[in-house]
Amino acid sequence: MSTVDERSFDGQGQGLDGQGQNAEGQRQGAGGQDRDGGGQDPARQEALGVLRELTRAPEADFHEGQWEAIRALVVEKRRALVVQRTGWGKSAVYFVASKLLRRAGAGPSIIISPLLALMRDQIEAARRAGVAAEAINSANSTQWGEIMGRLRAGEIDVLLVSPERLNNPGFRDEILPQLMATTGLLVIDEAHCISDWGHDFRPDYRRIRDVIARMPAGVPVLATTATANSRVVADIEEQLGVDSLVDGTGGEVFTLRGPLARASLRLGVLRLASPEARLAWLVDHLGDLPGSGIIYTLTVSAAQDITELLKRAGHSALTYTGGTDPEEREAAERALKANEVKCLVATSALGMGFDKRDLGFVVHVGAPSSPVAYYQQVGRAGRGTDHADVLLLPGAEDREIWRYFATASMPDEARATAVLTALAEGGVLSPPALEARVNLRRSPLELLLKVLAVDGAVERISGGWRATGRPWEFDRERYARIAEERVTEQNAMLEFEQTSQCRMLYLTNQLDDPTGQSCGKCDNCAGPWYSTTISEEAKALAGGATARVGVPIAPRAQWPQGMDRLGVPVKGNIPPAERALEGRAIARFTDLGTGQSLRALLAPDAPDQEAPAGLVQAGIRVLADWGWTERPVAVAYVPSRRRPVLVESFTRAISEAGRLPFLGALETPHGGPSSQPGGNSAYRLADVWGQFAVPEGWAAGLAEHRGPVLLIDDLVDSRWTMTVAARELRRAGAEAVLPLALATPA
Structure with a gap:
């Protein structure tokens, strides 16, 4: 029975x-x-x-x-x-x-x-x-x-x-x-x-x-x-x-x-020295894992890159992230359930409740920020089978990614007050209209509006949001406790990676399950069940993947709404004659290879220095693979307050390697933008508006070198610095502008 x-x-x-x-x-x-x-x-x-x-x-x-x-x-x-x-x-x-x-x-x-x-x-x-x-x-x-x-x-x-x-x-x-x-x-x-x-x-x-x-x-x-x-x-x-x-x-x-231990799961943690090693392990050993399963990553870019690597290695894999089209997501779910692919490479977008009874494995490339979140994701496996393999491949970059997402999701008193003030003064406002009044990006703005709505301070109606007029106070103590709890969870995840205790028992203890006991099958209970060998062929393939450079930067084509409120006299579409062309960044900070070295090089506390030879070579590879319709005829750069030596030396090296005339730096007649990170489009544009000018001596050079100008900056985030700088160059006579950044955050 x-x-x-x-x-x-x-x-x-x-x-x-x-x-x-x-x-x-x-x-x-x-x-x-x-x-x-x-x-x-x-x-x-x-x-x-x-x-x-x-x-x-x-x-x-x-x-x-x-x-x-x-x-x-x-x-x-x-x-x-x-x-x-x-x-x-x-x-x-x-x-x-x-x-x-x-x-x-x-x-x-x-x-x-x-x-x-x-x-x-x-x-x-x-x-x-x-x-x-x-x-x-x-x-x-x-x-x-x-x-x-x-x-x-x-x-x-x-x-x-x-x-x-x-x-x-x-x-x-x-x-x-x-x-x-x-x-x-x-x-x-x-x-x-x-x-x-x-x-x-x-x-x-x-x-x-x-x-x-x-x-x-x-x-x-x-x-x-x-x-x-x-x-x-x-x-x-x-x-x-x-x-x-x-x-x-x-x-x-x-x-x-009830008891939360999952007897079908065989847990393990494999610490490898580099992103290349983790990817090489997947190339070599994905086929050893039972059935079909999920590879979780912490970022969209990592999911995309790993999928492409696995495909090149001959594995069948599909990407599943928050950025995947709904139709493609549904098709990917069907393919996994029908065992038509070996794995989906996914972010947490494929998480709660995904139901494939015979899912054979879950691998994490990068650890979730808490043992509870990890337990929830590995719970996709082994629901209807007696055995499933679960392996964590943690990375050195995990903590920084955790910190970014924790900061982005936490309500802030000053911003909450600014939103309430804007709604009290402006009546019913849509999120784009609010962005011209409050310096918050769309996602955190919408999250904050939801929090305020739940607290009864604002309400969503047809046409946007409005203040209710009910008293509201920022619960500073509560959010401080939550922030402290998040740090505790992160530390617990690091301890899970290092513990010699039964891994399933550790997870169920984190869930306050009093019935937990040792599983007898994880790598701590029974010894490592996974291979630690990596072939030279896999290393070479993974090394090529992590060394890949060149991230497209789409040009801005439209000004944000409500710029007149911020003293910027623009609206609607950016005229084609004032736009930049599609640009490139050498890598994303979230990329598993080059992105890691760029993150260290461009960290806020990193010393300014001459451009390393490896960075210059990466820039040259980006230029070689660009595929532009017309080669640049000159090179200029956006001056950097924080990294003037790095940016100028990199630009000069690219000028010499490509035999391109070196124009120098744009001028900053008002001292340049504040360069504060974050903020929404409207405020980022207002910060850079009027801050750049083309030196008078460039007119002759732009007239002489007819064609695109390569414009270099250290970091592209909102793209408004490049947009405004390119506009100035176009208005000064440049036929086109090709933006090139050292990095982009994501």
């Missing part, structure tokens, strides 16, 4: 090995009832019947805790939190509960789910199990009317929505009230996103607290996650227990926590 886990919803009814064990090799109980569903509890008998219908397995039975969770929802109409490892069967709980509640006359279940990929998997699983499921998200807005019609007609059992929909004005004001008035069960999947202590906090998830408070009395609520430590559990419980605005009820939450 078999028990049921999430794999049982494959339409085959084949969840276990027929011996009362799941793929993790653990005995599963039946919630204290008879294994055949007899006993004296008719509610459990009915639930078991539904389970067997859904799984098409006549002998299926519940995992320990599944019936308890279902009973809390269906019989007791409680608010429940389920913290169980990936593969335990959390979806079985809410699908069975949904069917039971629907039989009793309740409305459809609403599942709040954070990712489109996860929604697709959940809908497919529901439909295979005979549960009528649909989704409302940004990808199917044209179908919302039809879906709502089917909801009203009672044709849908489960509706999935993304948390971002909760603050979409049309959805929030027109659709959400209808859903909440009729729903029979609210499910919050990946509930650790509720908590700003969680590894993947999302401000929109905080709105769920308000949704729960406005729900009709007696509607059960289920929150599920596989990655929550005690601090996150307490935070979720507090939000689930919010008092109802309808009848004042709330209070205690039923919490079910």
Whole structure:
């Protein structure tokens, strides 16, 4: 007789090995009832019947805790939190509960789910199990009317929505009230996103607290996650227990926590000396890993570069990042599930809930910033198999990447105050209009707006955002604690890399799982299971990949909105006669090879110096591979406050190597821009506007050397320095401008 886990919803009814064990090799109980569903509890008998219908397995039975969770929802109409490892069967709980509640006359279940990929998997699983499921998200807005019609007609059992929909004005004001008035069960999947202590906090998830408070009395609520430590559990419980605005009820939450160890996973950490060595290991040993799997990277550029390297080495691989087109993402998911590729090389965009039961391995090139985030990602593997390999290849650059993302996502009091002031003065403003008033880039600006909206200080309406006028104070102490916790998590990840303890036990301890024990199979328990040899051929191939240089720099074609507010008299399109051509950077800071040496060379505390020979050679290779339609006829540079020797010496070396006339540096009549990093387009443009001028003596040279001018700068980020400098050169007579930067951040 078999028990049921999430794999049982494959339409085959084949969840276990027929011996009362799941793929993790653990005995599963039946919630204290008879294994055949007899006993004296008719509610459990009915639930078991539904389970067997859904799984098409006549002998299926519940995992320990599944019936308890279902009973809390269906019989007791409680608010429940389920913290169980990936593969335990959390979806079985809410699908069975949904069917039971629907039989009793309740409305459809609403599942709040954070990712489109996860929604697709959940809908497919529901439909295979005979549960009528649909989704409302940004990808199917044209179908919302039809879906709502089917909801009203009672044709849908489960509706999935993304948390971002909760603050979409049309959805929030027109659709959400209808859903909440009729729903029979609210499910919050990946509930650790509720908590700003969680590894993947999302401000929109905080709105769920308000949704729960406005729900009709007696509607059960289920929150599920596989990655929550005690601090996150307490935070979720507090939000689930919010008092109802309808009848004042709330209070205690039923919490079910199970063991989180994943017996199918064989963990390991392999520390290699360089990016080239890590890539060479992949080239040599990817084929040794079982089945198909995922290679995680910390940056988009690393994912793209590794994919190309593996393809050149003869491996089948596809890239999956936040920048991948939605259609390509979906095609990549299908290819991996069908084992048509050996791996997807992915960022965290392929994370929560991606469901491939037989995923054979997960490799990380670069470590996530916390053990909890790492546990969540490796949990993609071994969900329906007895064995899967998990290997971490950490890098020296990991900590700097962690620091960048942690800083970018943390709210700032001064900027929050500036946003509130701008909205109070400007009324309803769109994000582009706000950028002309607040020096914040789009992504952190939108994140800050979400945080302020959750706090009730602003609200999103048709046409943009507006201040609510409610009092707001920056919770300095809270954000300081969160920042401190992030550092603690990073240190814990470094300790995971170095520990001699069982690696699975270390991870489950980080999740405050009291049942953890040594796994007996990781590299610390049983010795290294992976090869450490690297062939010369792989080293050469990887060395060529990390030595590759040349990153396209797209020219700016349009001025930011609202520049007149900042004293810059431009708007609309940049005239073609004043634009730069497409440029090049030697490398990105996030590149695994040249990018690492450039990051060190251009670090804020790095000494100014003559251009190293290797940098000059890299610049020459970029010029040789450029593929321009017309060769440059002269070379100039943007003066640098921080690295004047480096930039001038590099420009002179390129001039000599290419036998190009050396024009020198542009003038800075007002002292030059402030050169402060960060900020949005509008403020970055205002900072450089009017700061560059073409020396009078260049007129004759530009007239004599008819053709493109190569313009060199140390770092290209917003591209406005190059845009404004190129405009000055074009207006002074240059036929074209080819920007060349030593580096770009990403």
